[in-house]
Amino acid sequence: EAQVTQNPRYLxxxxxxxxxxxxxxxxxxxxxxxxxxxxxxxxxxxxxxxNVEVTDKGDVPEGYKVSRKEKRNxxxxxxxxxxxxxxxxxxxxxxxxxxxxxxxxxxxxNGTRLTVT
Amino acid sequence: xxxxxxxxxxxxxxxxxxxxxxxxxSVGISALHWLQQHPGGGIVSLFMLSSGKKKHGRLIATINIxxxxxxxxxxxxxxxxxxxxxxxxxxxxxxxxxxxxxxxKLIIKP
Numbered sequence: 001e002a003q004v005t006q007n008p009r010y011l012x013x014x015x016x017x018x019x020x021x022x023x024x025x026x027x028x029x030x031x032x033x034x035x036x037x038x039x040x041x042x043x044x045x046x047x048x049x050x051n052v053e054v055t056d057k058g059d060v061p062e063g064y065k066v067s068r069k070e071k072r073n074x075x076x077x078x079x080x081x082x083x084x085x086x087x088x089x090x091x092x093x094x095x096x097x098x099x100x101x102x103x104x105x106x107x108x109x110n111g112t113r114l115t116v117t
Numbered sequence: 118x119x120x121x122x123x124x125x126x127x128x129x130x131x132x133x134x135x136x137x138x139x140x141x142x143s144v145g146i147s148a149l150h151w152l153q154q155h156p157g158g159g160i161v162s163l164f165m166l167s168s169g170k171k172k173h174g175r176l177i178a179t180i181n182i183x184x185x186x187x188x189x190x191x192x193x194x195x196x197x198x199x200x201x202x203x204x205x206x207x208x209x210x211x212x213x214x215x216x217x218x219x220x221x222k223l224i225i226k227p
């Protein structure tokens with residue numbers, strides 16, 4: 001089944017304790033992205049990747065790191081989490097091999113609800 | 118002012134009613150997306166439009182490029198349509214980034 005898999009679904013941690021949220025897709029998609037969703041603010045992009053070893057900042061990259069060493073995986077790393085990073089996080093992927101694919105649909109993971117105390 | 122505005126923010130209706138959710142944007146676009154976020158949190162793509170109208174089951178999406186406006190309609194609404202509906206646009210001069218609306222929370226009562 002074609003899907004984007006995020007883990008974990010729920011995570012409670014303490015300030016400063018490094019954590020990683022994993023994201024994997026099995027659709028051979030070039031484009032992958034991380035979003036955070038906060039009440040009243042909608043989805044905001046954290047980082048995105050156009051292909052292996054190609055990553056770029058979104059609208060709210062501060063406090064986050066990503067890597068894209070393989071096409072299927074795009075982990076989100078919080079080196080020193082803080083309470084203002086408490087949020088619902090989504091990974092998404094899309095086919096984007098050529099310009100005409102840029103408007104292909106986004107496939108989302110089920111989300112990770114992170115609480116930093 | 119946000120570049121993508123959705124209205125209404127919240128909508129409660131009775132089962133069977135015809136539903137309209139609006140999306141207005143202020144930038145030139147190459148495409149507009151409608152997505153649905155279920156109460157459990159999962160997000161799915163519903164439509165992608167660059168012109169005209171698309172229909173899938175009871176869902177219809179329209180776009181007017183000149184007026185920079187799109188509508189999502191639900192006919193014969195059902196409680197299972199209760200969700201947050203999100204509009205997002207890709208700017209015409211954007212490399213790949215989407216500009217997101219804040220979403221419309223729809224509740225359909227039986």
